[in-house]
Amino acid sequence: MQFSVVRERLAAAASNVVMPTGAPALTCTGYVPDGVTAPCFFVAEFDVEYDKAYRRGLDAADFTARVLVGRADDKSAQQILDALLSGSGPSSLKQAIEAARGAPGERALDGAADDLQVKRVQGYRWYEHNGTQYVGAELIIHVIGRG
Incomplete structure (x- = not known):
């Protein structure tokens, strides 16, 4: 699995959401941005378990992606x-x-992985990114692929 390709294709997949009425388009990137254009989805950290199958047959990675939304109006x-x-x-x-x-x-992600699953949401809270506060959460995305 090439992690940079997986990150970029996760962001491309996320960009296919249809935003709720009145919400601006979702900015998506495979990497942690210096500055956020809200609402924003980005792939942040990841953990890897190598050699889930013998002879580099399979690796498993959990990618942490964050979604941050501007807080001009807390409820909306x-x-x-x-x-x-x-x-x-x-x-x-x-x-x-x-x-x-x-x-x-x-194969998943246009050939970049064998399969993937969005496992859970965690950390629904206020986030500070580059000095600005956002409401946000993390999505844990499990990806498996050839070693």
Whole structure:
């Protein structure tokens, strides 16, 4: 698995969400940005378990992605974030990212991985990024691929 390719393709998959009415477009990047254009999805840290199958047959990685929403109005910001964190629906990041799994028998993320799953949401709270406060959360995305 080439981690930089996986990061970029996770961000590309996230960009397919349909934002709630009145919300600006979601900015998506595979890397932690210096400055955030809210709302923003980015892939941050990741943990890797090598050699899940013998002879470099399979690696497993958990990517932590963050979604941050501006807080001009606290309630509406949280409503936008709630829509993005829903398990299904047009604004669901889970649904948009898991659509990149491909059809049965195809590799995920346009060939960059064998499979993926959005495992959970955590850390729903206020985040400070480069001196600005946002409401946000983390998505843990499990990706498996050839070693």
